[in-house]
Amino acid sequence: MAVLRRVTMESGKITKQSEDFPSWYQDVVREGDLAEVAKIVKGCMVIKPHGYAIWEKIQADLDRRFKETGHKNAYFPLLIPMSFINKEAEHVEGFAPEIAVVTHAGGKELPKDEQYCIRPTSETIIGHFFSKWIDSYRDLPMLINQWANVMRWEMHTRMFLRTTEFLWQEGHTAHASHQEAKEEVTRMLNVYGDFAEQVMAMPVIRGIKTDSEKFAGALQTQCIEAMMRDGKALQAGTSHDLGQNFGKAFDVKFQSAEGREEFVWQTSWGVSTRLIGGLIMSHSDDSGLILPPKLAPIQAVIVPIARKDAEKETVLPVVDKLAADLKAKGIAVKVDDREGKRPGEKYYEWERKGVPIRIELGPRDVASGEAMTKLRVSDDKVKMKIDTLADEMPGVLDGFQQFLLNRALRFREENTVTVDTWDEFKDVFSEGASKFAWCHWDGTRETEARIKEETKVTIRCIPLSGQGPAPEEGKCIKTGNPSKQRVLMAKSY
RNA sequence: CGGGGUGUAGCGCAGUCUGGUAGCGCGCCAGCUUUGGGAGCUGGAUGUCGAAGGUUCGAAUCCUUUCGCCCCGACCA
Helix, strand or coil: CCCCCCCCCCCCCCCCCCCCHHHHHHHHHHHCCCEEECCCCCCCEEECHHHHHHHHHHHHHHHHHHHHCCCEECCCCCEEEHHHHCCCHHHHHHHHHHCCEECEECCEECCHHHCEEECCCCHHHHHHHHHHHCCEHHHCCEEEEEEEEEECCCCCCECCCECCEEEEEEEEEEECCHHHHHHHHHHHHHHHHHHHHHHCCCCEEEEECCCCCCCCCCCEEEEEEEECCCCCEEEEEEEEEEECHHHHHCCCEEECCCCCEEECEEEEEEEECHHHHHHHHHHCECCECCCCHHHCCCCEEEEECCCCHHHHHHHHHHHHHHHHHHHHCCCCEEECCCCCCCHHHHHHHHHHCCCCEEEEECHHHHHHCEEEEEECCCCCCEEEEHHHHHHHHHHHHHHHHHHHHHHHHHHHHHCEEECCCHHHHHHHCHHHCCCEEEEECCCCHHHHHHHHHHHCCEEEEEECCCCCCCCCCEECCCCCCEECCEEEEECEC
């Protein structure tokens, strides 16, 4: 039993990651000015401007990818008739415990059959409208996405990772054939995977969820799993093959080219503000947040150093010109010319907020024609020629983006093991520790549950082709029964 | 929901055991001096002590109830 350790912190400082990972995480969120716990509303958070700006960048990039793959945005009601939720058996069972119900409205108690729940996800209500909108195979595929908030009554909340209300997007599509639907599931999983790696610099394993971990009501759930810096896994996105389950529950039928009446094949897929939690736990350090340039609201900050008016006169015009040049190159640049704060204080502040690169520009630099620059992750400052700095900056930022991805990949490799014996397995996961472990599993729910019960370790996914070790026969780590391939095991968020 | 913590100024905390009317550091405001890695001095502002009830002449402190947050379980994006 881990007793909560009191970590003495100086004001405005961050608990060391190695001392207490959860405290570190909270400190980074606070010091980065990303969000705060709402307190007045149980389990909810306020996403502050700097945190929301990151979400907006995530949204912008993903939205473009969704549109490029043919999807259109729409918006469905927040309130869903309770009767809808009850229509799909597995769906009810999965979501019932975490649903908030509106029982009173207009000053009166609503009759049982007129009560609403606040959406935990929108498969049901969208199924209802799909059934109205879809008549023939010519209406298919129906490719809809919704940016929305959802609510799930969680017992245990953590900022960005699990809150009662959260922001996400949910894609919902309907297709004429199962094959087409499966292709959609894969397509969107790849959109997520590419986004995670190229934009978030967060490497992911693409895989399939076991039956016990899949979405309530789906035939199959595919996922991307990322390793956090404590070795735990974060499910960062999911893409579901819903089969005809919701089609049947909501009578979503179409007339095929051959004139037959058939149920549609549906998919749904989503990522949430949880991605921000993943971003934090993939890259950040004891000095605070580290953002990949592609998601940084401020990519470069210029700190002018000028104490006297005469120095300001020489420095500030150079700073302004450099800022303009950077802007012209498409760089999100911020000049921190606040009075009354010393340069050092500004350096720390922007580091905590995750700005990828800092440029220091003072009288000496103007004289020499070189500015001091410092990447968020390096210990050394580098001199760059002021004249060519703006031209070089896109390349520097690209390099930084790549560096973060490579570093995260290396970290994952160093913390990924192949395990074949139960003793070794228990050792890897002893005392709260976690790694990614490729292990054989006999494919049964019972074994999966036993492993989880004894070690807290879950099967994160069965890797898709090329995402894990090549399939090979083996024996289950727990039971010794035959296994056809290794699966990814880890503790998870 | 169980176990363990915790709630006092914007942030971090002391004060609670042993009741006497609230303090420290940082931050904030003003002024001067400063300014290339968290500045110094002087002066100043800020609290319904999580909430509600009770005991008491008197409650941050004792009692009861309640709410939030954190950690560990049970459940989940």
